[in-house]
Amino acid sequence: MNAFTYLIWTSGRNRVVTALRRVRSPRYAAALIVGGLYIWSFLLRPNNSPASLSSLLGQPTEMIITVLLVLTLMGSWVFGSDTTALAFTQAELSLLFPAPLSRQALIGYKLTRAQIAVIINVLIWVFILRRGGTVLPGPMRALAIWVMFSTLNLHRLGAALVRSAWTEHGTAGSRRNRWSIVIFAAVGLSLVASLIGAHDQLGAVHSTGAFFTVLGRVLSLPPASIGLYPFHLIVAPAFAQSITQWNRAILPAIGMVIVHAWWVFSSDTAFEDAAIEASAERARRLDAIRARRSVGAIAPPRPASSTLRLASVGHPALAIFWKNMLCLRRTAQLRVFVGPVTMAIAIGAATSGAGADLGLVFAVGALVLTGMLLLFGGRLIRNDLRHDMQHLPLIKSLPIPAGEIVLAEVASSALPMALVQMILVDIAYVSTLASRANPLGADLRLAIVIAAPFGILALNAAILTIQNATAVLFPAWVRLGPVVSVGVEALGQNLLATVATIFSLAIGLIVPLIAAWLVVMVVSGSRATQLAVVIITAAVALCIETYGAIRLLGRALSKAEPLQTT
Amino acid sequence: MISVRELTKLYGDFTAVRSISFDVAAGEILGLVGPNGAGKTTTLRCLGGIIQPSAGTIAIAGHDMRTDSIAAKHALAFIPDEPHLFDYLSVEEHLRFIARLYGVVDVETRLPVLLDELELSEKKRALPGELSRGMRQKLAIACGLLHDPSVLILDEPLTGLDPGGIRRMRQTIAGRAANGSAVILSSHLLNLVEELCTKLLVVRQGEHVAYGTIDEIIQAHPHLLGQSLEDVFLALTSETKAAG
Numbered sequence: 001m002n003a004f005t006y007l008i009w010t011s012g013r014n015r016v017v018t019a020l021r022r023v024r025s026p027r028y029a030a031a032l033i034v035g036g037l038y039i040w041s042f043l044l045r046p047n048n049s050p051a052s053l054s055s056l057l058g059q060p061t062e063m064i065i066t067v068l069l070v071l072t073l074m075g076s077w078v079f080g081s082d083t084t085a086l087a088f089t090q091a092e093l094s095l096l097f098p099a100p101l102s103r104q105a106l107i108g109y110k111l112t113r114a115q116i117a118v119i120i121n122v123l124i125w126v127f128i129l130r131r132g133g134t135v136l137p138g139p140m141r142a143l144a145i146w147v148m149f150s151t152l153n154l155h156r157l158g159a160a161l162v163r164s165a166w167t168e169h170g171t172a173g174s175r176r177n178r179w180s181i182v183i184f185a186a187v188g189l190s191l192v193a194s195l196i197g198a199h200d201q202l203g204a205v206h207s208t209g210a211f212f213t214v215l216g217r218v219l220s221l222p223p224a225s226i227g228l229y230p231f232h233l234i235v236a237p238a239f240a241q242s243i244t245q246w247n248r249a250i251l252p253a254i255g256m257v258i259v260h261a262w263w264v265f266s267s268d269t270a271f272e273d274a275a276i277e278a279s280a281e282r283a284r285r286l287d288a289i290r291a292r293r294s295v296g297a298i299a300p301p302r303p304a305s306s307t308l309r310l311a312s313v314g315h316p317a318l319a320i321f322w323k324n325m326l327c328l329r330r331t332a333q334l335r336v337f338v339g340p341v342t343m344a345i346a347i348g349a350a351t352s353g354a355g356a357d358l359g360l361v362f363a364v365g366a367l368v369l370t371g372m373l374l375l376f377g378g379r380l381i382r383n384d385l386r387h388d389m390q391h392l393p394l395i396k397s398l399p400i401p402a403g404e405i406v407l408a409e410v411a412s413s414a415l416p417m418a419l420v421q422m423i424l425v426d427i428a429y430v431s432t433l434a435s436r437a438n439p440l441g442a443d444l445r446l447a448i449v450i451a452a453p454f455g456i457l458a459l460n461a462a463i464l465t466i467q468n469a470t471a472v473l474f475p476a477w478v479r480l481g482p483v484v485s486v487g488v489e490a491l492g493q494n495l496l497a498t499v500a501t502i503f504s505l506a507i508g509l510i511v512p513l514i515a516a517w518l519v520v521m522v523v524s525g526s527r528a529t530q531l532a533v534v535i536i537t538a539a540v541a542l543c544i545e546t547y548g549a550i551r552l553l554g555r556a557l558s559k560a561e562p563l564q565t566t
Numbered sequence: 567m568i569s570v571r572e573l574t575k576l577y578g579d580f581t582a583v584r585s586i587s588f589d590v591a592a593g594e595i596l597g598l599v600g601p602n603g604a605g606k607t608t609t610l611r612c613l614g615g616i617i618q619p620s621a622g623t624i625a626i627a628g629h630d631m632r633t634d635s636i637a638a639k640h641a642l643a644f645i646p647d648e649p650h651l652f653d654y655l656s657v658e659e660h661l662r663f664i665a666r667l668y669g670v671v672d673v674e675t676r677l678p679v680l681l682d683e684l685e686l687s688e689k690k691r692a693l694p695g696e697l698s699r700g701m702r703q704k705l706a707i708a709c710g711l712l713h714d715p716s717v718l719i720l721d722e723p724l725t726g727l728d729p730g731g732i733r734r735m736r737q738t739i740a741g742r743a744a745n746g747s748a749v750i751l752s753s754h755l756l757n758l759v760e761e762l763c764t765k766l767l768v769v770r771q772g773e774h775v776a777y778g779t780i781d782e783i784i785q786a787h788p789h790l791l792g793q794s795l796e797d798v799f800l801a802l803t804s805e806t807k808a809a810g
Binding site: 323 | 614616644651653654655663670674
């Protein structure tokens, strides 16, 4: 067994053994059983229902994923955002770099390590797609997804190596970027030309589904299809609708993997300096992340050039909130919101039909974005215990009751997220006033806009309490830190975690909904009044429930211990 | 000021600390010494309220750490060997944060003095990631000293400091004790312990093997008379090992 195989094998084995030892704790054992049942029900349970997910694997999705792939790779080339593609751990840096190893060997090791993450995500996606009863057998689907993820991984590493060589040769930034800019500009132009050409077709559709179908068809025809061709080769097998299609697509895709592997392995770039810089950058912010689950880029920290005022007297828990607001300000990654915003605009535009009713476009877009932020927002900002559990000794030495710490931490992420959603709901309401359609009726809309802040606040508090609870109760299983995983490879894990959160929230909503139903039974009034009463009652009940959970979480935090050190 | 009785900490079947008792009065500096893995950090973390003891009691400035932990934590400062700092707060913001937590009303007066004393003034807008190891240690020390604690718990406080910083830290520890603070100092630097500490607690494998002033310890072990602290330390820890 060579040294790298030994390192990977023993590290993996020890990790599994440590995880199994942890299961001796009743809390982890219970979580494992619940988690196992959840995964079984979500992923493995035989599904005889119609192929619900297979419809998602059609041409529109295929073309949109291709465009996303272009955007991801453009980030690596043009903006150099993938600074950590060359990062090694501090231990690897200390022990492997001075060792008598070739650069190719180090690259090979890095790629092998990355394959573990790739394979885990391939399995997750295969199981998720299996639920849809798609026509492709599991192994074929797995190979197709593996080809896609591996090519992406190789390409990002290759791009990082080339950029490292540019830096090494001291070429001016704009000059060294010119080829990548030209290529991606050409791809961009082909897309724009297609979209302009299809403006009338896109404007004529009247539903979201139809919009994406037309968009997919437009992108699959020249000139967009020409610009997207090399990227489409990588994606095509994963979206094959039949074995014949798969057979046709897989060989070119495997060819792309081979070409990429040859490109990366034949590179003899002196990447050490770039690797050390990237590793230091990563280590500084990710030391406490026990497992690297994303190869997504990490935003550089913003300098502390401006601050927020904090009075030296007042409730001490507010200091935690203040600290976390500074953290949010310095770590917020606006690019993670690009996807939801784009999707919301697209859905808004699709729903408005020919686009004549701008009020409706804004209203639908704002509401779609509100819903998306409600479901996924908690995963986009992490300035709470999911970050501070890294500083447990410091947090626990503070003279504040643990329950108040948890309350301040949850509020740190829940309040900003709720505020954004409330603004969006207000935008939606104001936009409907300018719409000719008068959706839902004026009284219902007014009831919603009045009651929405209660519901939004309660739901965000509940969802973020659930996510903070996982960090406190299962710190060994949760990725800690402020950085958001945005890599394509992390999508599967993020999806699983989001569904688990929604499932927990659904259980939490049982009592509030019963309470709301009981109240509405005794309250008479118009439909609008009843709707407002339902939302507000359920929100209050959920807040009470969440507060109880926060108190319990405080107790758990006071018992939580850093790793044993003597 | 600090009173510890029968402190025990278990991790599953492993006993990290077993029935340790000691007192540190105002103005005293207790040196906590022992080989690696002796249970020093675990003991200090229990004292700092970071981990809960499996058995025994800890009182800080008259407040029981189990039943009145907030008041106990108000009175103490725990400075760990590895500075735990928030990645996204600047030097000055760390101190303002601590000031709010501990209710330091005259922070505007204390802050520049402390920053000057620890040579952090020029770095007050820097984030921890922009600081050297020594600078980060100084910031952790500044956070500990800002609220003028009556109990100081220091775990290898000189790690990463430059010679000037080491000298100033020694003076600070002695000065704090002279002003009435109770100090516990854990360190492998036996010359530092010998210079500063009024009492010693020697631990090994989670148990205390000697406790008292250096004279009292030598009195209990007459064969160590005339030997350096290093020899005394090595003899005590190896005696126990042989006895064990």
